[in-house]
Amino acid sequence: MSQSINDYWYPVGLLSGIDASRGTLLLGVDITVGRTGGAFWVKDAAGNALPTVKRFGHLWTCPGTPSGDLFTIPEADTPGRQLVDVGSVRVKCSPLRAVENFLNIAHFPFVHTDILGAEPHTEVERYNVDIREEVNEVWATKVKFFQPQAAKSAEGGITTEYMYRVASPTCAVLYKTCPPRPGEWDVITLFVQPLNEEWCEVWPWMALYDDDSTMAEMVSFQQLIFMQDRSILENQIPTKLPLDPGMEAPTQADLTSVAYRRWLKKIGYFYGAQLVAA
């Protein structure tokens, strides 16, 4: 049986940014997020308290009955990392489109020119993708791409290795070669709060090894990258993510996207998705 969209955990604010209370939307429904003294809370429109979890610098809630604990990222817990609250950006797009774009590598040379990619290094080499039944997650591994400036801490071009993980329908984690510490992975996440099916609030968060950059520089770098994606995301047609083949024909480079769509179909997560072929 598929889990209801209400039974997943969703990010609704930065722990460092919540003071007093603010109204927002979750899955098209009004909620209020706030803090009283040291206690964080989320309430529905009727004033009922919703379950909360504090993790990865964010406050999370679940409008239904949580089907389990919020996922963990053990790699982000290793000591010495800078934990970066990037802050939210609102985007007029389906929450699933936002996640899918985060999983896509092929657009780097064209949208993040001279930073995450550059012509003529546009080829996406073959990589591995699988749906891991035991944890109910999508994983892409052995992803390699040439990047002129892979991170704030990178000097000059390097071939970066990536792993992508879809840990929940609206949350993805990227593990990336760490320029100052070969052997470790930098952790970059995209947590999406679905305001409704075609509008979302995106909360990127990072756990990086970087002793040289200031916090403001790391935040700026990630906001720069994400804002380069925003205009693309707002102009995608159809607005919702098509789960059946139709207008959008995937190619070899889109393997992660294909697996993500297949997985959404399998688990029955259709909020922000288009089911009939366009």
Add this chain to the structure above:
Amino acid sequence: MILYDYVLSASCYKVRLMAALLGQPLTLRAVNFHPAREHKSPAMLTLNPNGTLPVLQDGDAILTESVDILRYLTADVPAWRGEDDRWLALAADLNNSLGMARLHDILQFDVDIDAARAAGVKQLRKLEAHLTDQRFDGRIFLAGDRPTIADIACFPNTALAPDGGVSLDTYPSIRLWMRAIRSLPGFIEMPGIHRLHELEVAQ
């Protein structure tokens, strides 16, 4: 020269762009405007009591208004100056309308969004009418045959209008003008404003 900078700020981009076009190196100091509101931190308020960005520091000189900074950067470059006061005023109006609509849409600033967009459209029509007149006279820039600080002041908030939910599809003269600015030697981009792709003439 040190620029206290926020990567998504249209006003900071005016300064970065002007400096790039002049070949003037800047030392950028990133300020965590969002989400940490670092522009209101004690250190930044000491530098600029208004708590705004950009802030340009050059030796003892501290400038906090983008138009003042553009004038400062071009003080010895008369070619970039012109009869531009009217268009510098328009730049402020664009910032208060389209600029606020953009901050509302991306960073949730508390703004009357319908009023901001309507005011922005009014400014765009003014700009389109003037640029169309200029084109009839064989000119492409706001104040003549070549760009001045007025173009650099008006360009960012205009080009970023779609970020605030205002389309530029219906303004052909503005689009050609933006293309002319993006073609200038030394042009740099910012998120939401793309560089021109290299064009090759068909053989």
